Amino acid sequence: METDTIELLRKSGLKVTPQRIAVLRLLSKGGHYNGEQIYEELKKTEPSISLSTVYNTLEALEKAGIINSFEAGGITWYEMRRVPHINIFCVDTNEILDAExxxxxxxxxxxxxxxxxxxxxxxxxxxxxxxxxxxxGS
Structure with missing residues (x-):
């Protein structure tokens, strides 16, 4: 995984940094995360990481076309899935499911x-x- 992540960053023209690798490692697990969730998760293993670093990293990864973001429930969500799909947002819990x-x-x-x-x-x-x-019912 780490080698694939490094190659992905290089192919996208981005500098390989520990922060970018950490964000991609998390997003590659699948699912949808907002910036705060990513920050809280990464702080567990990277205690010196800042919230601004997380958002700067997300912005760079999105501009490079590696990740997607979308707005739902007044929150920006990030995901690594690049195949076009529908994000189904539960208005009760902020849970997000993918549909082909x-x-x-x-x-x-x-x-x-x-x-x-x-x-x-x-x-x-x-x-x-x-x-x-x-x-x-499925």
Whole structure:
């Protein structure tokens, strides 16, 4: 994993730093994290890391196209999953689930209008009861 992370940073033109490696290691576990959660998790192993360093690192990784961010519930969330999908946000608990999505139609319609999509973020808002019923019925 560490070798893959270093190679990913180099290919993206980013300097390899312990902070970038630590953030990518955490995000590569999967799931969705906000900046505060990332900071709190990294402080356990990197006690000298600052919140501003975490946000600067997230910004650099996103600009390089390594991670995604999206807004849901007034919070910016970060994830490493690059495949277009729908983030389903539970308004009761701030839990986020991923759902596969065929977004080719959206890309095609935008291209026809001369719009080149750099990234696409789709967030659906749901109540937790709806999420539980859906996951139990699957």
């Amino acid at each position: 999505a065929n977004v080719e139609t959206i890309y095609k319609q935008l291209e026809e209008k001369g719009i080149k999509v750099k990234s696409l973020s789709i967030v659906a808002y749901s109540e937790c009861a709806n999420l539980k019923e859906r996951s139990e």
